[in-house]
Amino acid sequence: MSAPDLKRAAAARAVTLVEDGMRLGIGTGSTAAAFVALLGERVRAGLDVVGVPTSEATRVACEREGIRLATLEEMPELDLTIDGADEVDGDLRLIKGGGAALLREKIVAVASARMVVIADASKRVETLGAFPLPVEVNLFGIGATTRAVEKALAEASCTGEVVRRHDVSGRPVLTDGGHAILDLRLGRIPDPEALSARLWAVPGVVEHGLFLGIADAAILAEAAGDEAVVSVLGRL
Incomplete structure (x- = not known):
């Protein structure tokens, strides 16, 4: 079973949580895109919801699906x-x-009564940090901000490198808000709360990709032969 199939399976379970009249925050990324497509099917069948997209890419996808x-x-x-x-x-x-939508994603998630994560089971980890931690920063003084972020890592007992993100063509990535992204390649984060506090203390940091105490549940899909098995972490 392919990764897109697993993402669709997780998204399909999440769509069952949506009720008529809901005000929805709608995420960004490949798994969220699967959710948007399935939500669009329900909307065309008569479901009445209103969504707040977390990126311009999600906005375009929602409009294409007819989601208000x-x-x-x-x-x-x-x-x-x-x-x-x-x-x-x-x-x-x-x-x-x-x-590269972490700022808007966090704003929308915190504005919600509940946040449910959807993913394939490979995203479940024992310790955060194998995936590079994104940090959204203001372009002004980015060199000084990068050095301050490196110092914050050391103070939080993290080791690794700080790299500005570029797209496949080699151009620096900018968020929908016009900010740069620094990727912190750490391998592991021993104390996410401590690192979060250190990053927040750096002038120039607009947002970081640690979402702590925000998600209420995660819907995770994994392959079992030719089938997708969906499990839930937390409470839906």
Whole structure:
């Protein structure tokens, strides 16, 4: 069974959580895209929901599927956010931001009564950090900010390198908000809460990809022969 099949299986379970009249936060990334496609099918069948997208790419996908959208200014309180994750541990701590939408994703998630993560089971880890931790930073003073982030890593007992993210053509990646992304290649993060606090203390850091105490549950799909088996971490 392929990774896209597993992502679709997790997304299919998440779609069953959506009820008529809900205000939804809609995430970014390949697994979230599978959710958008399945949600679009339900909307065309008569489901009435309003979504807040976490990126311009998600907005375009939702519009293509006919999903009604609003902004957080128009609808500041949401019932449920469904989003993917790059890593999730047993305490539902996440690394997110592989799609460079971490700031908007965190704003939307925190505005929601519940956040449910969808992913294939390979994203479940014992210790966060194998996936590079994204940090969104202001372009002004990025050199100084990078050095301050490196110092913060040392203070949080993390080792690794800090690399500015570039796209496949070699151009620096910019977020929808016009910020740069630093990827922290750490291997492991022994104390995510300590690292979060250190990063927040750095001027120039706009947001980081540690989502701590935000997710309520994770829907994880793994292959069992030709079938997808879906399990739930936390409470839906």
